[in-house]
């Protein structure tokens with residue numbers, strides 16, 4: 001007879017069960033597995049406590065699985081321990097048996113039914129797979145016959161503005177270099193992003209097949225979903241199939257894409273899938289060695305789904321801004337997009353940001369908490385919404401309200417107070433805020449803090465909790481988007497930070513610029529379990545005297561935990577094919593196939609909207625960005641006399657330092673026929689300029705990653721950048737001899753260098769149309785999505801998890 005073991009032993013699995021039919025209300029339990037495989041239970045949202053697995057308490061909604069026998073034992077709806085539980089299990093087990101015979105039988109029945117459904121499902125999958133692979137073979141055969149044997153003879157010139165997608169696709173086969181050459185060239189892009197597969201001829205030809213597979217998968221998944229609802233208490237068959245690697249798309253992806261949160265615990269689902277995967281394989285290998293009929297034959301061309309698998313974690317990203325609700329720059333974009341990519345990989349993901357405005361959508365959840373900030377009690381309430389698999393939690397407090405247009409404005413001490421409140425509240429969100437009915441809890445949890453604004457979070461996690469023995473399994477990762485802003489202030493502002501006196505040393509820093517001062521970023525870098533920055537180039541620069549802005553020594557000391565990961569982009573938001581800002585005023589959506597028609601139309605619409613002469617033959621050069629020293633607007637100013645002497649047009653969009661805003665206005669005033677300056681923050685204009693311009697200028701003095709050059713490449717707009725930080729990582733210079741690369745780079749932030757690069761760029765624009773089109777198409781063909789970066793982030797999260 002199976003027994004429940006002692007507390008903390010590795011003898012048992014705990015499974016969430018749906019048999020009690022209870023919703024994910026506060027008061028029910030979430031299982032958390034510690035790394036030694038002993039079990040801790042969290043109970044009750046709001047009052048968070050650990051219970052050891054063997055203390056005899058029973059928790060409604062869970063079953064126990066004895067690892068030794070694999071038997072599932074119910075622990076239904078009873079609370080209160082059998083005292084004997086601490087001593088071993090027989091007493092306890094007897095207790096279960098007396099009450100649970102009926103339930104046990106029912107469970108066994110249900111398990112049998114689940115297995116038979118699973119078996120038939122697997123048979124269907126095997127059948128459909130055979131069908132699909134035979135279709136695939138025949139399509140590849142046909143396709144191969146149509147590929148010209150000497151692909152390298154063809155050139156870009158053969159690409160026409162043909163809008164018939166089939167014809168256009170055939171013409172891609174006529175790229176001037178072979179697939180392997182192209183792959184080699186493009187792999188030089190240190191972004192590391194996979195090149196879109198349609199670039200490869202074979203993939204273009206089998207795309208119909210891929211569609212077929214995904215249709216089949218989704219059919220199977222939707223039938224799984226139905227079954228999930230019908231088979232109360234049974235494990236979803238789709239997770240079983242998924243765990244066996246039989247579905248291309250994870251079922252979690254399907255459920256995450258639903259806008260309405262499921263009533264069933266997401267954590268539990270993740271654990272179910274995880275446990276199921278392991279137990280299924282254990283059962284297959286140990287208990288039933290002969291039964292091989294259920295397992296589909298391995299096919300070499302079926303890749304395992306890009307999911308986190310056993311690394312599934314709870315992730316909470318905390319930031320001062322998050323698009324589309326609040327954004328002053330790239331941080332907002334990252335906070336809006338990275339979490340969705342992590343959720344697509346199967347993680348349970350939350351974003352915590354201040355609620356600056358009255359956003360429609362997020363709903364108040366009726367919870368209030370109070371935190372002390374600089375000696376004053378501040379009450380916060382929470383707003384919640386669930387989008388694309390991510391829980392967005394907004395912290396509401398009078399100190400955040402109506403700041404949407406001035407997030408980082410005000411006195412330095414006031415900004416610090418806002419960030420103290422954000423971090424204090426955020427670190428406790430996993431205890432208090434039930435998302436989909438259940439709090440995240442603090443086991444298997446990683447916070448991702450961003451820039452100095454939330455660098456206090458790792459410090460609070462350590463000082464308030466981990467140094468005091470709680471939140472032992474919670475980790476923090478700090479992302480550096482821009483080291484130039486550090487939260488510097490006088491040391492006596494330490495009182496605002498509200499920590500015991502001996503923590504001051506984490507914050508105290510001396511450098512030539514600030515003398516002895518309080519540095520929030522420094523403390524965060526020291527206490528975070530891992531540090532990420534947004535490109536490889538920048539991770540190197542940070543360690544230099546010039547690039548570290550006074551923090552290079554701390555960064556060097558913590559080099560072991562630093563990693564550079566190039567940002568991705570939100571390919572739903574920044575995609576010329578579906579961009580909502582290109583649907584009116586003469587603009588149009590376009591794709592690789594319709595580039596030759598769509599892009600000129602957008603260019604004409606932009607010229608018209610800005611009151612510039614509508615002339616397709618002049619290059620339109622654009623700048624979009626925050627107006628500060630970093631972005632090198634003054635370098636453009638120096639280059640303007642030469643630029644306006646050329647037959648070109650310059651469009652600038654930006655807001656920031658008032659002297660630089662005035663400078664922008666003066667550009668337009670002095671060169672009205674050729675220059676347009678838009679001073680202000682306009683997401684719509686940013687999209688339209690990116691679509692309508694031919695060239696995007698980024699003469700940044702330093703650029704941790706840069707997103708605009710990535711957006712530009714997606715829109716067939718050629719980046720011309722100072723080769724620094726992430727710009728150097730992502731913009732491979734154009735090589736006219738090999739017809740490779742994505743744009744122009746210059747190696748020093750000087751007007752003369754910028755002019756040299758522009759001269760070459762204009763020359764290509766005017767005289768080498770085919771090369772120009774090649775640049776555009778190579779840029780557009782890259783996969784710049786967050787998916788690859790999210791996978792790398794996941795590696796960091798896992799490293800943090802196992803960091804002691």
Ligand SMILES: Nc1ncnc2c1ncn2[C@@H]1O[C@H](COP(=O)(O)OP(=O)(O)O[C@H]2O[C@H](CO)[C@@H](O)[C@H](O)[C@H]2O)[C@@H](O)[C@H]1O
Pocket residue numbers: 328329330331333334481482534567624625626653654655680681682683686703704705706707708726
């Ligand atoms: N006036 C305006 N109107 C509308 N939109 C505007 C705008 N000015 C800027 N934007 C938008 O803000 C974003 C700017 O992103 P960047 O990455 O270029 O810069 P930022 O320096 O803010 O970010 C920092 O963080 C990001 C994210 O990690 C790093 O890429 C970057 O190098 C680092 O400096 C883009 O989406 C851009 O379109």
